[in-house]
Amino acid sequence: MTHAPLLAVEGLHMMFGGLVANRDISFSVGEGQIIGLIGPNGAGKTTLFNCLAGYYRPSAGTIRFNGVAVGGQTPEEAARRGIARTFQIVRIFPEMTVLENVMVGAMLRTKKVAAARAAAENELVFIGLDHRSDVKAAQLTVSEQKRLEVARALATHPRLILLDEVMAGLTPTEVREASQMVVRIRDRGISSIIVEHVMEGIMPISNRIIVLDAGVKIAEDAPAAIARNPAVIAAYLGE
Amino acid sequence: MDRLTLVKRILGLAVLIVALGFPLIVTQPTMVNFAILILMAAQLGVAWNILGGYAGQVSLGHAVFYGIGAYTSSVLAAKFGLSPWLGMLAGGAIASGFALLIGWPCFRLKGHYFAMATLAIAAIVEVLVTNWDYVEGAIGIYLPMTNSGWAGMVFTRSKTPYFYIALGLLLLSLLVSRILQKSYIGYYFRAIKEDPDAARSLGINLARYKLVAIAASAFLTAMGGTLYAQKELFIDPGSVLAGSLSIKIALIAILGGVGTLFGPVVGALVLIAIEEFTRQIFGSTGMGTDMIIYGGIIVIIAMFSPGGIAGLLGEWERAWRARRKLVYTPPGDGI
Numbered sequence: 001m002t003h004a005p006l007l008a009v010e011g012l013h014m015m016f017g018g019l020v021a022n023r024d025i026s027f028s029v030g031e032g033q034i035i036g037l038i039g040p041n042g043a044g045k046t047t048l049f050n051c052l053a054g055y056y057r058p059s060a061g062t063i064r065f066n067g068v069a070v071g072g073q074t075p076e077e078a079a080r081r082g083i084a085r086t087f088q089i090v091r092i093f094p095e096m097t098v099l100e101n102v103m104v105g106a107m108l109r110t111k112k113v114a115a116a117r118a119a120a121e122n123e124l125v126f127i128g129l130d131h132r133s134d135v136k137a138a139q140l141t142v143s144e145q146k147r148l149e150v151a152r153a154l155a156t157h158p159r160l161i162l163l164d165e166v167m168a169g170l171t172p173t174e175v176r177e178a179s180q181m182v183v184r185i186r187d188r189g190i191s192s193i194i195v196e197h198v199m200e201g202i203m204p205i206s207n208r209i210i211v212l213d214a215g216v217k218i219a220e221d222a223p224a225a226i227a228r229n230p231a232v233i234a235a236y237l238g239e
Numbered sequence: 240m241d242r243l244t245l246v247k248r249i250l251g252l253a254v255l256i257v258a259l260g261f262p263l264i265v266t267q268p269t270m271v272n273f274a275i276l277i278l279m280a281a282q283l284g285v286a287w288n289i290l291g292g293y294a295g296q297v298s299l300g301h302a303v304f305y306g307i308g309a310y311t312s313s314v315l316a317a318k319f320g321l322s323p324w325l326g327m328l329a330g331g332a333i334a335s336g337f338a339l340l341i342g343w344p345c346f347r348l349k350g351h352y353f354a355m356a357t358l359a360i361a362a363i364v365e366v367l368v369t370n371w372d373y374v375e376g377a378i379g380i381y382l383p384m385t386n387s388g389w390a391g392m393v394f395t396r397s398k399t400p401y402f403y404i405a406l407g408l409l410l411l412s413l414l415v416s417r418i419l420q421k422s423y424i425g426y427y428f429r430a431i432k433e434d435p436d437a438a439r440s441l442g443i444n445l446a447r448y449k450l451v452a453i454a455a456s457a458f459l460t461a462m463g464g465t466l467y468a469q470k471e472l473f474i475d476p477g478s479v480l481a482g483s484l485s486i487k488i489a490l491i492a493i494l495g496g497v498g499t500l501f502g503p504v505v506g507a508l509v510l511i512a513i514e515e516f517t518r519q520i521f522g523s524t525g526m527g528t529d530m531i532i533y534g535g536i537i538v539i540i541a542m543f544s545p546g547g548i549a550g551l552l553g554e555w556e557r558a559w560r561a562r563r564k565l566v567y568t569p570p571g572d573g574i
Contacts, residue, residue: 053440079442091437093430104430107423108442116423156441 004067005030006191007052007160012061014047014215021047023215025061029160034186035193036202036223039212040235045195046088048212049162052193053085054078066159079108084158086149088165088195094138098129101137101148105155120155127151127181143174150181160191167198175201203227211235243556258406262399271398275470277511278405279463284491284503285412286459291489292497293416293425294452295432296346297354300361301460301488306368306480307334308461309468313380314373316391323392327465334461335454342453346446349435358485365480379475382468392469401470408466409504412459416500419455428452429498460488490533494540496549505548509536 005028014022021044029035037045050056052063054075063071065081073081093101102120103113110116124130127147132140137148146166153161167178179201182192186205196202202209202223209226211219213235219226226232262271283305291297311333312326321329345356369377387393394400419425427448430438435445468474487510495506510533517529544551 055436055439075436075439076442076444079440085440087437087440091434091440093433093437095433096429100426100429104426104438104443105441107426111423113421113423113426116426152441 004064006033006066008062008064009052010062010064012048012051012063013059014044014051014056015059020215022051022058022212025212025217027210027217027220029191029193030207031159031191032186032189033191033207034182034202034205035191036206036209037193037195037212038197038199038202038209042214043212044215045212046164047215049085049164049193049195052078053083053162079156079158082157082159083162084153084156084160085162086146086153086164086166090142090145090149092137092140092145092148092152094136096137097134098137098140098148099124099133102152102155105152108156120151123151123155126154126184143170146170146178147181150185154185154190158190160193161185163192163194163196165195165197167196167201170198172200179205241560243559262402268398271402273511273515275398275402275405276515277507278402278409279466279470280487280491280511281504281507282405282409282412283460283463283488284495284507285409285416285500286456286463287488288456288492288497288499288503289416289419289459290449290452290456292492292499292502293420293428293432294449295428295498296449296452297489298357298453298456298485299354299489300357300359300485301456302480302482302485303357303361303364304334304338304457304460305464305467305484305488306364306476307337307457308464309474309479310368310374310380310464311461312465313382313468313474316382316386317380322390323465323469324390327462330461330465331458334457334464338453338457339450342450343446346449346453358482361480361485362482365476365482368480369476375475377476379473379478380468382472382474384472393472398470401466404466404469408459408462411462413500413504415455415459420500424448424451432498490537492547494536494547496547496551496553499547499549499553502547502549509548 007029009028010026012022012025013020025048037048039045047056051058054073054077057072062069065083070078070081093104099117099120102123103116106116106119110119121130124133127150129144129147129151132144137145140148150163150166163182167175170178175198182194183205185192194202194206206223208220209223210217211226211232218231218235219229221229261274265271287298287301308327308330311330312323315321315326315329316323341360345353348356368374374380384393384395387395389400392404427438427443430441430443431445431448439445464479467479491506491510492503494509495504496502513532514529517532521528540547546553
């Protein structure tokens with residue numbers, strides 16, 4: 001007998017007026033898995049993230065997290081349940097220091113400032129930003145800001161982290177580092193779903209890849225099989 | 240603790256000692272009154288700053304809370320003979336309750352729309368109170384002068400006791416600000432101010448913390464209202480509920496530096512000085528020249544130092560520290 005998956009999505013629809021952004025999407029994520037979520041621009045990847053993280057209420061379908069139906073939850077409820085996220089366009093707190101940014105995340109689990117500071121310092125070491133602790137977040141480079149967002153999300157002690165294009169705009173070396181970072185997050189027992197256009201960043205590390213096109217799931221398979229899937233090739237290159 | 244921090248601590252202590260001794264040295268009633276006005280303005284700025292500065296929810300209707308404080312204690316004193324000290328707490332409680340009531344719907348509005356809603360609510364309340372006979376409408380309430388002394392918070396011979404009450408209220412407001420600022424709530428306020436969507440992703444319930452901010456801010460503002468009523472022994476809608484008062488309260492904090500502990504104190508010093516100065520030159524109302532100067536100052540602040548006077552000082556401090564670090568980097572402690 002297998003355990004219930006950490007996240008189970010069934011028949012998810014998301015409509016904005018007449019526009020269908022997600023149509024009948026079903027998939028599941030197990031404990032400690034890395035799932036790649038790819039698809040052309042406008043395929044509905046970020047919409048799906050917003051449904052999972054509580055920013056949108058799905059028009060139909062169910063989302064079960066840890067066995068609990070969480071379809072209509074708010075973002076703050078999602079965070080409390082253990083679903084953390086980053087944003088496609090980074091949303092750090094620019095006037096706060098790097099350390100303070102992460103402390104705000106840690107305060108979800110402890111209201112004591114000293115304890116939050118200690119937890120935040122640990123996350124900054126983990127993510128490799130500890131040497132920038134006292135710098136204003138606005139002064140970081142884009143790649144550092146993306147890591148800061150991940151550290152801040154990790155500080156909330158999630159069981160699932162939704163990473164929205166954390167590798168976009170990075171140099172090849174930085175992409176490799178980002179991949180290793182995701183693996184190290186997995187090694188802490190945290191599952192992740194990664195929206196990404198940078199294939200070399202997610203192909204080697206994902207357990208499975210889900211492909212969306214025009215709001216519909218057109219494929220879900222191991223990375224190697226996805227690269228050969230005719231429907232996927234058609235979606236990306238045209239018929 | 241480095242040298243600058245030490246200097247700041249000593250300076251703060253010196254200011255406090257001078258403030259405590261001020262009425263003993265300076266006995267001219269006009270000067271004492273001037274000092275009381277600064278302390279009262281500073282207290283209001285500090286109270287406004289909790290909501291408008293730290294939590295970033297700009298209110299242009301704080302006169303409502305001030306008015307509730309003034310009217311609650313005055314009605315209780317004039318009609319029921321209740322001590323203004325208790326009236327001050329009652330006023331604070333009612334103002335907080337009212338703040339929660341209007342905060343619930345208004346905090347769904349973002350940015351400028353929240354400011355506009357507070358402006359409108361303040362205008363409505365002013366009209367309602369002007370037409371409310373129980374609180375004497377436009378005539379206003381005269382407070383009984385019979386109960387002279389500390390118990391009744393009425394001082395007819397010397398204004399000095401008001402000075403100490405105003406100083407006490409200011410210190411209380413600074414203490415509340417400081418405690419909030421240093422706790423997780425202060426971090427949450429800043430997070431909400433800087434990026435509400437990101438704050439939600441970290442489990443922060445926006446409405447709850449905005450309500451905490453407005454309730455604390457309203458309570459302290461209302462306490463200031465009671466002090467005003469006891470000092471003047473007369474209130475009417477024009478003096479404690481006016482729209483211009485709401486603007487002035489916001490200006491004190493914005494001029495001094497939003498989201499800083501002592502910014503509003505500096506702002507009050509500058510604004511009250513301008514107000515009194517123009518009054519002496521141009522007569523009782525200053526013929527609006529103080530407002531013209533305020534306007535000019537706001538333009539200058541917005542253009543050159545959005546962080547206010549305190550923001551400017553903070554920049555100098557950072558520059559000073561950075562320069563010192565460059566010059567005196569001890570060996571083995573480099574980057």
